Amino acid sequence: MEQFAIANTDGHPVPHRVVIVGGGFGGLYAAKALGRSKQIEITLIDKRNFHLFQPLLYQVATGKLSPGDISSPLRSILSHYRNVKVLMDEAIDVVPEQHQVILNTGVLPYDTLVVATGVSHDYFGQNQWAEIAPGLKTVEDAIRIRRRIFRAFEVAEKETDPEKRRAWLTFVVVGAGPTGVELAGALGELAHYALKHDFRNIDTRETQILLLEGLDRVLPPYPPELSTAAAKSLENLGVTVHTQSFVTGITEDTVTVRHEEQTETIQTKTVLWAAGVRASGMGKVLAERTDATLDRVGRVIVNPDLSVPGQPDIFVVGDLAHYKHQGDQPLPGVAPVAMQEGAYIAKLIRYRLQGRELPSFHYSDVGSLAVIGQNAAVVNLGWLKLSGFLAWLIWVFAHIYYLIEFDNKLVVMIQWAWNYFSRKGGSRLITQEENPLNHSELGGKLG
Amino acid sequence: MEQFAIANTDGHPVPHRVVIVGGGFGGLYAAKALGRSKQIEITLIDKRNFHLFQPLLYQVATGKLSPGDISSPLRSILSHYRNVKVLMDEAIDVVPEQHQVILNTGVLPYDTLVVATGVSHDYFGQNQWAEIAPGLKTVEDAIRIRRRIFRAFEVAEKETDPEKRRAWLTFVVVGAGPTGVELAGALGELAHYALKHDFRNIDTRETQILLLEGLDRVLPPYPPELSTAAAKSLENLGVTVHTQSFVTGITEDTVTVRHEEQTETIQTKTVLWAAGVRASGMGKVLAERTDATLDRVGRVIVNPDLSVPGQPDIFVVGDLAHYKHQGDQPLPGVAPVAMQEGAYIAKLIRYRLQGRELPSFHYSDVGSLAVIGQNAAVVNLGWLKLSGFLAWLIWVFAHIYYLIEFDNKLVVMIQWAWNYFSRKGGSRLITQEENPLNHSELGGKLG
The missing domain is CATH 3.50.50.100 (FAD/NAD(P)-binding domain)
Structure with missing residues (x-):
């Protein structure tokens, strides 16, 4: 695997270039976990300039939180890792033979590529x-x-x-x-x-x-x-x-x-x-450029180490990956899976650079949570199944824990506390339309 | 003034109908001040469903606060005043002879009309x-x-x-x-x-x-x-x-x-x-339908009681009003002026219903504030001129005081406290474009 060579002809160490496409949970966790490795240079590509805490997006849709409450600038999350570069751009193609990602505004060489572009809706x-x-x-x-x-x-x-x-x-x-x-x-x-x-x-x-x-x-x-x-x-x-x-x-x-x-x-x-969900376009790109096969909704069926079949330097993590965990059922498209996959890939890259091998990815189930309303949620931790107020409390703290990890979003906790007692929710804005009184959705445009 | 009659032919009291157009500082203060008067029925019309705390809008533009932090749903601010109705609609015309406001989706009769539609940009x-x-x-x-x-x-x-x-x-x-x-x-x-x-x-x-x-x-x-x-x-x-x-x-x-x-x-x-600023379209409507004259930027030149010349039942408050305070200089288009004008009109309407007279409007100068950056502001209270950190503190507390009055936006204070220590600002989202990578502003559209 010559692409993992870490010295050039002068004997100076050459950093190993990791390109990560997508700043969701999978991509971000991979970037953070690699951020402390000196021999590695990371470039994170995202169309957007922020990481979105998607599990709380429904609270924005229903006026409880503002978009800013559940978003953090990718640059700000990663600013302390000096070996991480963030590029606001879109990956549109991959040339595996030349180890290149084609962006909207340029070409980026990689030694290892991590694709984490997720899924969108399907109708x-x-x-x-x-x-x-x-x-x-x-x-x-x-x-x-x-x-x-x-x-x-x-x-x-x-x-x-x-x-x-x-x-x-x-x-x-x-x-x-x-x-x-x-x-x-x-x-x-x-x-x-x-x-x-x-x-x-x-x-x-x-x-x-x-x-x-x-x-x-x-x-x-x-x-x-x-x-x-x-x-x-x-x-x-x-x-x-x-x-x-x-x-x-x-x-x-x-x-x-x-x-x-x-x-x-x-x-x-x-x-x-x-x-329904449908895999993002990078799935199709990988299917065309490599031997990867896609599942029914367009996700890339990956090897046990999350690499793309035939491409030991290309990995897929998060919602875009179809990883058969037990039986034929793929892992669900939830944040904990993406986070663990991102962390696994980071470890695998570090191991490879040291000439070590890492066993196959194994998802350790952290359980699942859904909130039904204030004071009511359901929690399934495997060994513990709960519903009602206690489940809701677990839900609140689990989410705050992760939000804080990203951006010290203490404010969200206080906003929630306030909403809890006032039951009001102050972000009920009808915005982003040229004419807010135009009742037809079609053609809503910015002024 | 027969329109102020408060009893119909059955001897039952008929509420006095006040229509307020615009939910900015002027309109909202008038609505709140009238909200406790039992003989009065208020309808507040606004194109938007929220009141916007405009003095902090620049903090949204620079990614310090989210729009939801400085906006409050008008319905929620006024929900406890059972005699206040909020309508999301746009006033497009006035028929003074028939005491009617023409809305986009209907016609509304009034006994007293308060126009507070403000100003927009001028190029x-x-x-x-x-x-x-x-x-x-x-x-x-x-x-x-x-x-x-x-x-x-x-x-x-x-x-x-x-x-x-x-x-x-x-x-x-x-x-x-x-x-x-x-x-x-x-x-x-x-x-x-x-x-x-x-x-x-x-x-x-x-x-x-x-x-x-x-x-x-x-x-x-x-x-x-x-x-x-x-x-x-x-x-x-x-x-x-x-x-x-x-x-x-x-x-x-x-x-x-x-x-x-x-x-x-x-x-x-x-x-x-x-x-530059330019008065909103209601100024032009009033100039066409009444004897009102407009100033250079389209504001309505009002009588000493803020009424429109020749129209004792139509008042203009806030940025749209050109009120000569001392000499020929009109009052500036700032929140404290609008608030005091709104409160004055409310008092005047209540006095009239009691058959009492109210002296001309007098603006009591609360001073002016501008913030230049963290730790630096300038404050002019007339008797006190300050700049630097102390001025900044006054600025912070003055704004929090008003924000809290509207919606208990305690959260903003905490967000500021957090921003102050972190100097980060978490709302730096690039949003609301079909293609966020499209560098041309023109044609930015919602997906």
């Missing part, structure tokens, strides 16, 4: 739904959803036709995985607590929140008893759960749902998408 | 500059400026041509009133403190910040000794002040400035506009 081939039913992956998505939620209440307040008003006060969330459950729960809280004194013509407690799931229960990856507890908490917040329900159509005014042999059309102005 | 007839040199009045403006500032550093980091790099690292602020001075000071702090460890190819301390002012000193409305202190503080932060300088041209790459008989062209990619 199961119905891409026209994307405009009507936004998903929740980026800050812009969250602001868009926030705008739609709060504008729906504003329009309902002015609407005199009871049927139309009802459509504005009907919210449909498609998909009852963690994101869907958390969104629906937060909507329930808004309607029943935060907003209940704020309107004069409508009673926000009459808001209808529907959570649609194709499988037979909410939170399908969790143990059944936690799904039951989650469903109960959702019900307490006024959320109606429909399982074994498949969306067959979405328009600006309706959602059509098939349940067993019946088809129902729901009048609604707000549909939120939390159903 | 002295050069409207093509608006696209290139954004002003700072809305949350969207602030996010746009934030995006441009932080992207300029990102592009500079990648730029290899020294001249182009220099242009990306040159920031020009036009206008040295409080907003211009605060923006320039915050830019200086960014370059010299917050960002200095974050880049590898550029030294942010080489950033050039130019502050251009047509008059002979910065902060022209302040006493000369404070202008001198402010100029000194700006210099310490690396800001170059050019007085008696007039902008004659702005392009995407340059600013042309005339100073005495000389003309200079500065290569820059970032021009921020803090020079």
Whole structure:
């Protein structure tokens, strides 16, 4: 493996160049873990200038937190590692034979490449739904959803036709995985607590929140008893759960749902998408340039050391990696998996430079968490299954722990504490539209 | 004045209907002050669903605070006043003869009308500059400026041509009133403190910040000794002040400035506009529908009781009002003036309902404040002129005091405390663009 040579012809050490594409949990953990290695030079590429704490994005979408509360500038997180360079750019291709990444504005040579570009939404081939039913992956998505939620209440307040008003006060969330459950729960809280004194013509407690799931229960990856507890908490917040329900159509005014042999059309102005994911474009690039094969949603099926088949110097971590852990089931696309994979790759690179071998990646399950509303969450730590207030406390502290690691976001904790007692939530801004009174979402533009 | 009758033919009291257009400081203070009067029914109209604490908007533009930190939902501020209704709508016309306000989506009758729609930017007839040199009045403006500032550093980091790099690292602020001075000071702090460890190819301390002012000193409305202190503080932060300088041209790459008989062209990619204001459209509406006359920038010249000439039931408060206080100089467009005017109008309406008269409006000067950077501000309380750290402390507490009044924004205080010690500022997001790597501002669109 000559690319791991660490001395040039003058006998001076030449740093080993690691290029990491993507500043999410996987890429960032790899960069941080390599940041103290003197023989290594790291370049982290990201389209955005910040790391986003995606597990809390639904709190931005529902007006509890501001985007700045859950984002940290990548440069600021990594500024103390002098061997880490951050480049705001986009990787569009890879030339494995020449050890090069092609960026939007240049070419970057690498000795080791780590691809961590994640996934985005998938609409199961119905891409026209994307405009009507936004998903929740980026800050812009969250602001868009926030705008739609709060504008729906504003329009309902002015609407005199009871049927139309009802459509504005009907919210449909498609998909009852963690994101869907958390969104629906937060909507329930808004309607029943935060907003209940704020309107004069409508009673926000009459808001209808529907959570649609194709499988037979909410939170399908969790143990059944936690799904039951989650469903109960959702019900307490006024959320109606429909399982074994498949969306067959979405328009600006309706959602059509098939349940067993019946088809129902729901009048609604707000549909939120939390159903499917699709791997980012780098998966396809790797499939074209290497022997990598992709799974059904476009993720790269990786070797036991997370490398790409036939490419010992290219690794995939995080949501973009399809890693068969036990049986055929890939590891889920959650932050702890990405973090552990990023840390593993960093260790592997350091070991290789020392001529040592590292055993295959092994994910140690830290459990899973989902929050259904204030005081209610479900926690599955394997040896411990919890729901309710105690689970919520665990959820709060687990998230604060990670947020603080990135940016000392003490402020978030205080904001939460404040929100907890006031049940208000101060970030309910309807923003980023040329004309905030334009009720059509399409063509919303910056002024 | 029969419109102030408070009993209908059945002998039941009929509430007096006050319509307030605009939820800035003037409108909000009027609404709050009327909120406890049982005989009065208030409708507050605003295009936006939130009140914006505009004096801190420059901190959003420079990545210190998030928009949510300085905004509060109007509904939430007013939710406890059961006689106050909030409508998210836009007033487009007034029919004084019929006591009606025409909204975008309907018609609203009033007994008393309070217009508080404020001002926006003015480019002295050069409207093509608006696209290139954004002003700072809305949350969207602030996010746009934030995006441009932080992207300029990102592009500079990648730029290899020294001249182009220099242009990306040159920031020009036009206008040295409080907003211009605060923006320039915050830019200086960014370059010299917050960002200095974050880049590898550029030294942010080489950033050039130019502050251009047509008059002979910065902060022209302040006493000369404070202008001198402010100029000194700006210099310490690396800001170059050019007085008696007039902008004659702005392009995407340059600013042309005339100073005495000389003309200079500065290569820059970032021009921020803090020079002129223009009254909002309601001024023009009132001039057309009533006997009101407008001043040079379109503000409504009001009577000593803030009413519109010939219209005892229509009042103008805040930045849109031209109120001659002493001599011919109108009151400045600052928050304390608007607040006092709003409170005055509320009192006047209550007095009228009781058949009492209120003397003319009198502004009691609370002084003026401008912050130049951390630890440096200038304060003019009339009897007390201060600059430096003590002035900064006064500035901090004055702002927190008002923020807390609106929404218990304790969090802002803690965020500031944190920023103060860390000198970091965590809201440096480049957001709200379809393609964040697209270096042209034009056509930035939401995804």
